[in-house]
Amino acid sequence: MTEATPQERSDRLRHWAAANHGLPEDSLDLQLAAGDASFRRYFRLRLPDGTTRIVMDAPPPQEDSRPFVSIARAWRAAGLPVPGLHAEELAAGFLELDDLGNRPLQACFHGDDHPETLAWQDRAIDLLHELQTRASPAALPAYDATLLGRELDLFPDWCLGEWLGIAAPEGWMALREALVASALDQPVVTVHRDFDAMNLMVQDDRLYLIDFQDAVAGPISYDLISLLRGRYCRFTPARFAAWVEDFRRRATADGRLPRTLDEASFLRQANAMAAQRALKVLGIFCRLTLRDARQGYLERLPHFLDHLEDSLKALPAHGDITAWLAAEFRPALLRRLDALSRGRET
Numbered sequence: 380m381t382e383a384t385p386q387e388r389s390d391r392l393r394h395w396a397a398a399n400h401g402l403p404e405d406s407l408d409l410q411l412a413a414g415d416a417s418f419r420r421y422f423r424l425r426l427p428d429g430t431t432r433i434v435m436d437a438p439p440p441q442e443d444s445r446p447f448v449s450i451a452r453a454w455r456a457a458g459l460p461v462p463g464l465h466a467e468e469l470a471a472g473f474l475e476l477d478d479l480g481n482r483p484l485q486a487c488f489h490g491d492d493h494p495e496t497l498a499w500q501d502r503a504i505d506l507l508h509e510l511q512t513r514a515s516p517a518a519l520p521a522y523d524a525t526l527l528g529r530e531l532d533l534f535p536d537w538c539l540g541e542w543l544g545i546a547a548p549e550g551w552m553a554l555r556e557a558l559v560a561s562a563l564d565q566p567v568v569t570v571h572r573d574f575d576a577m578n579l580m581v582q583d584d585r586l587y588l589i590d591f592q593d594a595v596a597g598p599i600s601y602d603l604i605s606l607l608r609g610r611y612c613r614f615t616p617a618r619f620a621a622w623v624e625d626f627r628r629r630a631t632a633d634g635r636l637p638r639t640l641d642e643a644s645f646l647r648q649a650n651a652m653a654a655q656r657a658l659k660v661l662g663i664f665c666r667l668t669l670r671d672a673r674q675g676y677l678e679r680l681p682h683f684l685d686h687l688e689d690s691l692k693a694l695p696a697h698g699d700i701t702a703w704l705a706a707e708f709r710p711a712l713l714r715r716l717d718a719l720s721r722g723r724e725t
Contacts, residue, residue: 395468421436447591460506488612516595562597681713691704
């Protein structure tokens with residue numbers, strides 16, 4: 380069967396949304412609202428009474444909406460702030476959801492050290508505690524060694540091999556094994572898997588979770604470092620450590636972490652988890668650019684390289700990788716980005 384063109388999908392989506400509300404298609408107010416790193420697109424539907432909804436188009440050949448629907452219902456039943464689901468057509472990949480507006484959390488940031496930025500980070504961490512204590516991980520896929528390793532392999536495969544054309548350093552496999560082992564040594568909780576500011580919407584001064592279809596049962600520190608070492612801020616090691624320690628104390632008090640896990644050990648686990656995620660992101664952003672022809676991702680690579688170096692500085696056993704990043708990887712990356720900015724490459 381021939382895959383539908385974007386216009387054909389838009390026409391089908393328009394017909395579906397109109398039928399849901401008993402409205403003529405030619406009068407339907409449906410406008411593109413956003414896209415994301417996947418094949419999903421989001422449209423804003425304005426109803427005759429002024430109510431707005433978000434209509435999601437997730438093409439079934441590339442996107443499976445069933446996890447999103449299942450998780451949305453389970454998390455909402457658990458009292459978590461997620462968009463309400465008003466209509467679904469899973470065979471077509473169409474969903475109608477609450478409209479949470481146009482204000483993602485990063486719109487509230489005003490610099491890494493600004494009091495408002497720090498206050499919103501605290502509120503996001505509070506929401507993370509709610510997620511981990513209210514949402515059961517039992518029905519979620521396991522964030523196991525296979526998945527962790529596959530994510531790490533994106534770095535040598537796509538960033539080093541496909542984009543830069545250089546080999547992985549000699550200590551790569553030792554680092555890979557250590558990061559996987561550290562992740563698996565942590566207690567298992569519900570993991571959003573992209574708990575970054577872009578996936579936390581602010582509405583009526585309250586945070587809402589979105590884009591959670593890839594949630595897994597995995598390491599307790601993963602979502603914390605997704606937030607603290609995400610796309611929009613680079614916090615000092617001291618501030619990062621203070622947030623990690625506050626998280627450890629709260630998670631210890633309610634039983635998510637064992638009382639035998641001390642401050643230094645959990646900080647080391649958090650930095651190892653942060654290194655894993657930074658390496659994954661460096662690989663994914665190159666894959667999005669090279670394989671999927673997405674724009675705007677290569678410019679973010681230096682930011683995540685900074686995150687990676689911050690993380691590895693706390694893991695002295697892998698000083699060889701830290702040295703390689705400074706001597707070989709960073710110069711190669713910056714040369715390639717400079718060439719692109721000067722128009723020497725397409």
